[in-house]
Amino acid sequence: MASQWHSLVCQKLFLAKTLVARTEHAEELPAADREALIQGAVELMLRARQLLLTMIARCHQNKAATPTTVDELETLFSYPIAEIGTLRELIDTTGSWWQHLDQLERALSEPPKPRKTVTDENIIAISAEQGPDRSAEALKSTLAAISATARAIDDQHSEW
Template identity: 55%
Template sequence: MASQWYSLLSQKLYLAKALLEQRAALDNAAEAPPPLLTEALTQGSVELLLRARQTLLVMIARHHQHKQASPSTLDELRALLSEDAYEVTALNALAADGHSWWSHLIQLERGQSQPPATRKSVSADNIIAISAETGPDRSATTLAKTRSALAAFAQELEEQNSEW
């Protein structure tokens, strides 16, 4: 039987998937979608993924019998458990890998929780100024890959815990 926390995490991931599917459908539509709708679907799916990540940390704490703990960061989970716990070791490895789903979520959180950078206007003084959009990849495809990787990780942990 799945834990309540795994069920909540799965719900967040399912809702994110629904938003990402709508976003992908808009991206493939014949007409250009309204930017407001595209941004709302993107930010909504990112927020659900971030909430799922936080729920994952609480789920791991519950697996280790910490009934009242609600870690919201990997550092808090590490302090609660130990550096040697399988989940902490696995998440540390993901955090160290700049191309992992964990790192992508950290980049998304940073990008979504700060105001956009101000851009210089083009003038005679800075005619060669080039402004490239920086930040994490927020495409529907990349967000879906991150969602799938998080789902697979959570499912693996839940299956391991249910064997006990």
């Protein structure tokens, strides 16, 4: 059962990786097309993360649950499961793939911040735009880390 869910997680990650790869060669594309590729990849990664939670529930024989958070996943079980500890560690680790996805999700869920206009009087006060790293390299790194986590969970449960 876990392998079917692992395949679905991998499918979403593969599609996200395909979109990220297209952003690397998108210099000639209009800005809206590049943005669509990035946002599409992020949305697929977020879906994969959600499906990973469902995969964990299925690995532990909870066939009906579709948790959307680690807290929801944890409430499904009356006993501790190792995956919860792994996910909590990712949530608390600065720079983890989980935190990167949280940052990307927040950025996609809020309107863009108004930009200040640059003039001679305020040129020093203007700083680089803050926000999560949406570069192809950062997205690839997050994709690889999610894939490794999903693979490790699937491998652990496939042994049984």
